[in-house]
Amino acid sequence: QQPVQSPQAVILREGEDAVINCSSSKALYSVHWYRQKHGEAPVFLMILLKGGEQKGHEKISASFNEKKQQSSLYLTASQLSYSGTYFCGTEALLSGGSNYKLTFGKGTLLTVNP
Amino acid sequence: DAGITQSPRYKITETGRQVTLMCHQTWSHSYMFWYRQDLGHGLRLIYYSAAADITDKGEVPDGYVVSRSKTENFPLTLESATRSQTSVYFCASNPGVGRYEQYFGPGTRLTVT
Numbered sequence: 001q002q003p004v005q006s007p008q009a010v011i012l013r014e015g016e017d018a019v020i021n022c023s024s025s026k027a028l029y030s031v032h033w034y035r036q037k038h039g040e041a042p043v044f045l046m047i048l049l050k051g052g053e054q055k056g057h058e059k060i061s062a063s064f065n066e067k068k069q070q071s072s073l074y075l076t077a078s079q080l081s082y083s084g085t086y087f088c089g090t091e092a093l094l095s096g097g098s099n100y101k102l103t104f105g106k107g108t109l110l111t112v113n114p
Numbered sequence: 115d116a117g118i119t120q121s122p123r124y125k126i127t128e129t130g131r132q133v134t135l136m137c138h139q140t141w142s143h144s145y146m147f148w149y150r151q152d153l154g155h156g157l158r159l160i161y162y163s164a165a166a167d168i169t170d171k172g173e174v175p176d177g178y179v180v181s182r183s184k185t186e187n188f189p190l191t192l193e194s195a196t197r198s199q200t201s202v203y204f205c206a207s208n209p210g211v212g213r214y215e216q217y218f219g220p221g222t223r224l225t226v227t
Contacts, residue, residue: 002156030214041204041218042157049214087156089216099164100145100208102216103173106156 001025003090005105012078012112020073020108022088029098031064031071032089035082036107042087045073050093075110083112117141120205120219127195128227135190135222137205143217144210146188148172148180150201151221157204163188164210195226 003024010018022031030049034042048064048071060082064071075082089102118139127133137146148160149172159172161180169180177199179191192199205219 032214032216034216041220044215044217047214089157091214098214100210100214100216101147101159101162101172103159104149104157106154 002103003088003105005086005088005108007108008106009109010111012110014080014112014114015077016112018075018078018110020075020086020088020110022071022073022090022105024069024090026069026090027093028064028066028069028090029093030091031062032091032102033062033071033073034087034089034104035084036087037084045086078110078112080112080114083110085109118205118207118217118219120203120222122222123220124223126225126227129195129197131195133192133195133224135192135203135205135224137188137190137219139186139188139205139207139217139219141207141209141217142185143207144185145208146182147206147208147216148178148188148190149204149206150174150199151204152201160190160203192224195224197226200224200226 006021032047033045036042059076062073085107087107089104121136147162149157163169163182203222206216208216
């Protein structure tokens, strides 16, 4: 079952902040975040593991609430280059550890305007 | 340093024809994946492979066949193409052994008429 992302789309002005949420109905081992620009392949941003810390990447950071099976991606002081579709990918918690298999959400389209 | 490549990049075929999409990676990554991307659905896993000769179904495997005789290649075959298989197909790889990020190929845009 696909994780649910919200919002579906967001429009920002350069310098504004945004939060993208990802929620799963399954117990999770990890949450991944990817960004895809129009006409290109998705690119890995970061991963949050069960029991891990909040991660950061430049002005983009994320958190993982293991109890609620939710993750949030925080984009601060957005830049034009942040425009694209953001996907969360979730890995279910299995007894044997990671199988590297992800289920992706439908994506959040982020548009940053000057 | 080619990384991960897909061929062809664009393909138009007719309903009922067999089509094979190729994926090749130069990193010797253990894991490889095939996704399809459709508007409103995001990325959906078709098949994945943990190593040569080890493959397993994903969310939407019907109508597709995969093989992996060599670590570096992971072809995806549509046995009898249907219009519903019109999509953008992405191949991805992952090194495994505690490394979790997936590296995506450039994609193949397939149109079935």
